[in-house]
Amino acid sequence: MNGGTNKTSTYPPIILASLPHWSHLEKLSLIAEGLVKKGYSVTFLGTPDFEDKIRVTGATYEEIDNTCGMFICPPERMQRWLEMPNSDEKEIEAYSYMFADANSDYHRTLQRTLRRLNDARTIFIHDASIFALGPVQRGGPGLRPHTDIAIGIIPIPGFSNYTYPYRDGRLPETGPNAPEIHWPEWQKWYKAHPVLNAVTKAIRQNFKDLGATIEPSVFPDIINDLPDLYCPLTVPQFELDRPDIRPGVEFIGVPEKPGFVDRTLPEWWEEMLQAKADGKKIIAVSTSSLDYIVDFLMMPALEGLKDREDLFIAAMFVSNDPEVVKDRIASNARYARTIPMDLLLPHVDVLVTSAGYGTIQHALRHGVPMVSTGLEQDKPQTGVIMEVRKVGIYHNVLQADKDQIRESVDKILNNPNYKETAEKFKEIYKNYSPAERLHEIIQQRTREFEEYTL
Numbered sequence: 001m002n003g004g005t006n007k008t009s010t011y012p013p014i015i016l017a018s019l020p021h022w023s024h025l026e027k028l029s030l031i032a033e034g035l036v037k038k039g040y041s042v043t044f045l046g047t048p049d050f051e052d053k054i055r056v057t058g059a060t061y062e063e064i065d066n067t068c069g070m071f072i073c074p075p076e077r078m079q080r081w082l083e084m085p086n087s088d089e090k091e092i093e094a095y096s097y098m099f100a101d102a103n104s105d106y107h108r109t110l111q112r113t114l115r116r117l118n119d120a121r122t123i124f125i126h127d128a129s130i131f132a133l134g135p136v137q138r139g140g141p142g143l144r145p146h147t148d149i150a151i152g153i154i155p156i157p158g159f160s161n162y163t164y165p166y167r168d169g170r171l172p173e174t175g176p177n178a179p180e181i182h183w184p185e186w187q188k189w190y191k192a193h194p195v196l197n198a199v200t201k202a203i204r205q206n207f208k209d210l211g212a213t214i215e216p217s218v219f220p221d222i223i224n225d226l227p228d229l230y231c232p233l234t235v236p237q238f239e240l241d242r243p244d245i246r247p248g249v250e251f252i253g254v255p256e257k258p259g260f261v262d263r264t265l266p267e268w269w270e271e272m273l274q275a276k277a278d279g280k281k282i283i284a285v286s287t288s289s290l291d292y293i294v295d296f297l298m299m300p301a302l303e304g305l306k307d308r309e310d311l312f313i314a315a316m317f318v319s320n321d322p323e324v325v326k327d328r329i330a331s332n333a334r335y336a337r338t339i340p341m342d343l344l345l346p347h348v349d350v351l352v353t354s355a356g357y358g359t360i361q362h363a364l365r366h367g368v369p370m371v372s373t374g375l376e377q378d379k380p381q382t383g384v385i386m387e388v389r390k391v392g393i394y395h396n397v398l399q400a401d402k403d404q405i406r407e408s409v410d411k412i413l414n415n416p417n418y419k420e421t422a423e424k425f426k427e428i429y430k431n432y433s434p435a436e437r438l439h440e441i442i443q444q445r446t447r448e449f450e451e452y453t454l
Helices: 022-038 048-056 075-083 088-101 103-117 178-192 194-209 221-225 269-277 298-304 322-328 341-347 357-365 379-389 402-414 416-429 434-453
Strands: 014-017 042-046 060-063 123-127 147-152 229-232 281-286 311-316 333-336 350-353 370-373 392-395
Touching: 014 022, 014 103, 022 042, 022 048, 022 123, 022 147, 022 434, 042 048, 042 103, 048 060, 060 103, 075 088, 088 103, 088 194, 103 194, 123 434, 147 221, 147 434, 178 194, 229 434, 269 281, 269 311, 269 341, 281 298, 281 341, 298 311, 298 402, 341 357, 350 357, 350 402, 357 370, 357 379, 357 416, 370 379, 370 402, 379 392, 392 402
Parallel strands: 014 042, 014 123, 042 060, 123 147, 147 229, 281 311, 281 350, 311 333, 350 370, 370 392
Antiparallel strands: none
């Protein structure tokens, strides 16, 4: 970073940023809170929608330029996106806005904050989906922090000879000829994938407009290879075997509890506990925060598991209003918009989920095996890892089938290996704390800075 060093603290200042959607912010807010408790001065770049929640962490709130709500997206553009059918065009619209159009606002805000802090030791920690520093990293004008740390909330993206392309949905080959099989598949993917090519073009244009002189890599590889360090919110055991993974990847685990969640328990909580005491199996069904169509997973799952007297179903609709479909909910199911995962999961026997990365991390932290479905975002990649690690069953479909869900739940309930493997992951997760691990990384980078500047 060009500029002076204002050592008003023994710890370097932290700038933290996240996409302004609660599924991203709740994770980064817990990191902010943990670092503030460690004694760091944290400046959190955010939007007015989340200002109060950011301030509760103890961080200083810094408003992102040109904000107008969720995703910094004009309301009319968000409404148009919500009304689009699921398609490549819808995904291109979302990703082009998040990763390219909105990046100019992140970039300006980051530069303004770096100038204000005026401390060469500054550490930039951010949701890996934010490329605010990218134009400078690729030769453009501007200030740089001492270290750029990206927090990964999806499986590690990027080329590997040991896997099929990202989101392909196929389990990797494992024999000696695996690289020879995977390589041509990656080349076809890079060349012809419509979403990848359109989003890459938009990002490269944004970087060029902001002064970059070196073209960034393709999307989504850029998510992993742009920052100095890439820190996934998981453990190394919940990744595919990739001997060619790049240096600078540091696994930091998952927070003990989700952030931004109402801690109020549903009125039927005691009924669920009694069902558990009576020997019933507790099945949780949860959609992700970006699932707006209940018929993709929620309703097929409830239909497939209905009238089972041996099951108690706890349904979490998250982004949808359950009251709209309450007449379709079976008698063995109870519902809520959200339930604190750290309170619910200790009682759950199987989680049925739309393969949201964060939800799956919390399930494994509590030793819960899963059934998952989904084709959007990172869901196919997450589902493949589940299958490879034998902690669940993944269906590579957009809309779940009620019979598939029922059969998969029964398979997990009747095969103790799934539960035993998930319990092993539970023990692994106990050894990780994101805030603690980041503290160690920051201290190491700070020592290296001080040795260099002596």
